Amino acid sequence: MADSDTLPLPGRKRGSGVKMVYDLLRDEILDLKLSPGSPVDEVQLAERFKMSRTPIREALVRLAGEGLIETLPNRSTMVSNIDFLNLSTFFDALVLMYRVTTRLAAQNHRAEDLSIIRAHHQDYAAAVEARDALAMIATNAAFHAAIAEAGRNPYFTGLFRRLLDEGRRILRLYYQSYDEQFPQRFVQEHAELIAAIEARDVEEADRLGKIHAEQIVAQVQRLFSRNGGIDIDL
Numbered sequence: 001m002a003d004s005d006t007l008p009l010p011g012r013k014r015g016s017g018v019k020m021v022y023d024l025l026r027d028e029i030l031d032l033k034l035s036p037g038s039p040v041d042e043v044q045l046a047e048r049f050k051m052s053r054t055p056i057r058e059a060l061v062r063l064a065g066e067g068l069i070e071t072l073p074n075r076s077t078m079v080s081n082i083d084f085l086n087l088s089t090f091f092d093a094l095v096l097m098y099r100v101t102t103r104l105a106a107q108n109h110r111a112e113d114l115s116i117i118r119a120h121h122q123d124y125a126a127a128v129e130a131r132d133a134l135a136m137i138a139t140n141a142a143f144h145a146a147i148a149e150a151g152r153n154p155y156f157t158g159l160f161r162r163l164l165d166e167g168r169r170i171l172r173l174y175y176q177s178y179d180e181q182f183p184q185r186f187v188q189e190h191a192e193l194i195a196a197i198e199a200r201d202v203e204e205a206d207r208l209g210k211i212h213a214e215q216i217v218a219q220v221q222r223l224f225s226r227n228g229g230i231d232i233d234l
Helices: 016-030 042-049 053-065 084-108 111-130 133-150 154-166 168-176 185-198 202-226
Strands: 069-071 077-079
Touching: 016 042, 016 053, 016 133, 016 168, 042 053, 053 069, 084 133, 084 154, 084 185, 084 202, 111 133, 111 185, 133 154, 133 168, 133 185, 154 168, 168 202, 185 202
Parallel strands: none
Antiparallel strands: 069 077
16 A cells, blocks of 8 residues: 555545544544544554555644653553642633633624524533533633634634633543533533623623633642542543
8 A cells, every 4th residue: 555645545535544544543542532642643644544644643643732642752652641639720820711702792792703602512511411521622622712703802712712722631631521411501611601701791700701711720720639630530
């Protein structure tokens, strides 16, 4: 087999191999099926997916760009570790961004923004109903990113997207801590955020954003405490 993805198999679009590998590995990393620190081997992946190493390599480059895998000095590749030691600073930044983006959305949103935010809210509610943790992570990120977009500050939006990306596996642990029995409260809190944004109630939006973020932090901290510290069995 040539080391390229220029001749896709019949029925498979050009470049679709890269997307397939990327999507599957990303889901496995986010779902913690591939543990932090576990090795990633191009040859084994090529055998697993029955394709050349070129699309595998391209998919890994995309995953590395998202911080989900990293290449070590000896050129071996592994799933990125979760930086538990710096979680407190991560949480500080996350809470602040929940607050400021929701506050600005209440101040600066346009009518079309609310339609987008509500659509993501409905997707999130469906994911909660289906008890689909990966879909919850994706739709939650889309929901809050749409709120950030409505705030009309691209600097805050970019930073918040980065924090949401970095926190995806933390969210998986967060949802795991509920033993897959996801409280409907999450959906209700999102609805309350939308109501405050629509009413242009800046202070209420700030308050609700803070509460929403802090209950996530508190639940993760309880998870760590329950497991005797941050050395969680993944």
